[in-house]
Amino acid sequence: MLLAKDPKQRLGCQAEGAAGVKSHPFFRNINFKRLEAGILEPSFVPDPRAVYCKDVLDIEQFSTVKGVNLDQTDNDFYSKFATGSVSIPWQNEMIETECFKDLNVFGAHGSRPPDLDWNQPPEPPRRSLLDRILRRHHPEVSIAHTRVSSASVNSVDSMSNSAP
Template structure:
């Protein structure tokens, strides 16, 4: 389908005033999560608040996610996209986001993105720890399959990490 050109004024009006419609494929939890992220009033919008992502982490959409296991690389993702595949029904949907056009990172970009790696530990060391499976040895799971206490916060619930990424969190 050809792209429809929308004037900036109309686009702004749509963003600020119109409700978003969701396909039937959206579960109630995913619809609620999207609506919370897209809340028109910034004070009520779900997101990073008070130096924490707890509002996002505790949303019902993520009730089955073990954040500690995810951060330590112990969970297998349900889907790993192939970076060479276009997952759009129509190539026109890709538009300006296409990597085919090539994006060259300069030194400043590279240094900036390196901070997102996974903490202050050297990358080769992190890779070695992941490859050896040491994270599985560090936490002994209970016989009933329940998460060990050291993976939970003081309240018995999973605690949010106190470091940038949680990967090299030592207690």
């Protein structure tokens, strides 16, 4: 879940955010309050000067296959693929025409718009058409329905308590 390909499925990227990560069973033995307060020592702190790979010389190759030599025909073949490393004319056109400029619209003074602000309360759920009609014409129906529901629950409870 933490490294899911789809960002919407990743742990911590859903509605619960960091709370979802903290409540995941993998992290159940970590006291996050003590960790955040600096009381608890983290179990692992990466060394910023260290390179975590098998061999420093393999960094530029990015290949797990050893002993493979590419010749000019291979280079010609792979140069036909659009990998994104070299811009192609339509990419330049998209940038020049600024067709995606509306995706960078924010609220006043660069703030988040209301639909992206997680601190805003969610919109209340919409009532069904039938519910709106019944409450408009017969407001006592919803009250009576509530009383009937609670009365039926109480009668079921009393029947279960009287059973041998």
